[in-house]
Amino acid sequence: MNNIRKLTAVAGATMVAALIMTGCASSDGAPQTEGDDAGGREQVQLNVGYIDTSINGVGLIAVANDLDLWEKxxxxxxxxxxxxxxxxxxxxxxxxxxxxxIGGGATWMPASGQATIITPNEATYGDFVIASPDSGAESVEDLEGLRVGVPEGGSGEMILALALEEAGLTMDDVERVPLDPPNVVSSFVAGQIDVAAIFSPLSDQIFESVPDAVVLANNKDFPETEFVGAWVASNQAAADKPDAVSRFLEVWIEANDWRLDNVEEAVQLAADESGAPVEQLQGQADALEWWTSDTILENNESGKTNEQFDALVDLFVELGRIPEKVPSEEFVNLELFEQAKDARR
Structure with a gap:
């Protein structure tokens, strides 16, 4: 029996309800199907989402599918x-x-209590503040009074805030032009804005269309505030079926470590799974850092993981996404990752 059934987000809730009605409860509250897995554990059911154009989303899923890790x-x-x-x-x-x-730009949502982070996934370096060659801007200090196109609520807004702060400026010092991400690109190319605060792969489109565009800031300029993407669990799943969530992390650990050793093949698997262009997914992979599961465990134990998310919380407070600082310990669960590592030893 094939354990993998891909559903659309719209149809997902209906199918889940049917499965819950017909399944029986496991010891951690998760529905289960008949039969045990190869390790003798009764099967649990999980509804797993991913971004279908992201090497961090569909890329991980495609590897797990190809290696049959769900059944394992x-x-x-x-x-x-x-x-x-x-x-x-x-x-x-x-x-x-x-x-x-979720990407780093959505971390404010678990920080505001809407979900639980269960593992960091990557640090991205594909966010840029880019000036038109006709703007005259050669540094962030030159942005004062210029028209800056930026998507609301994402990593483009985050990189712009960091750059302005370091230059001694604020959002009030620029003419901020809120735009949907694709419109940032088209407006920049058409000369309707002077500056774009945007992320990969849209930043790549700007460089292709305007090769003499000027990079004013990039994630690498702010090593103390890494844009960390993460896998998250619903608060209910984290509380009511931790064994099932920990098993997902077993899958994540094996798929993650495999993709680190086989990046090109992981990109191809992601392209085959999603239909996204290989070049686009490879460009994303080139602009990020993945960590081995051993490194993540070390970072969890040393406190570095919490420091990474604490830095993002500080930025979200500055941007007004959350009203006050929330300790990352309140929305990041590190114990489930440790359990998953122990189960694989």
Whole structure:
């Protein structure tokens, strides 16, 4: 029996309800199908979301599918593609999703109590503040009074805030032009804005269309505030079926370590799974850092993981996404990752 059934986000809730009605409860409250996995554990069911155009989302899922890791972990998985992180957290609130992937720009949502981070996934370096060659801007200090196109609520806004702060400026010092991400590119190329605060792969489109565009800031300029993407669980799943969530992390650990050793093949698997261009996914992979599961465990134990998310919380407070600082210990669960590592030893 094939344990993998890919569902659309719309159909997911209906299918999940049917499975819950017919399944019986496991010891941790998760529905389970008949039979045990190869390790003798009764199967659990999980509804897992991912971003279908992200090497960090579909890339991990494609590797897990290709290596048959769901069956190995005893998971009957319902896979649900999404276009972004916030809609996955909304699905969690509706009860139709257990686990999903979010980029660093959506970290304010678990920080505000809407989900639980279960593992960091990557640090991205594909966010840029880019000036038109006709703007005259050669540094961030030159942005005062210029028209800056920026998507609301994402990593473009974050990189712009960091750059302005370091230059001694604020958002009030620029003419901020809120735009949808694709419109940032088209407006920049058309000369309707002077500056773009945007992320990969859209930043790549700007460089292709305007090769003499001027890079004013990039993530690498701010090593103390890494834009860390993460896999998250619904608060209900983290509390009521931790064994099932820990089993997902067993899958994540093996798929993550495999993709680090086989990046090109992981990119091709992701392209085959999603239909996204190989070049686009490879460009994303080139602009990020993945960590081995051993490194993540070390970072968890040393406190570095919490420091990474604490730095993002500080930025979200500055941007007004959350009203006050929340300790990362309140929304990051490191114990489940340790359990998953122990189960694989």
């Amino acid at each position: 972990a005893g998971i009957d998985v319902n896979l649900q593609p999404f276009t972004n992180g916030p809609t996955q957290i909304q699905a969690m609130a509706a009860g139709s999703l257990d686990i999903g992937y």
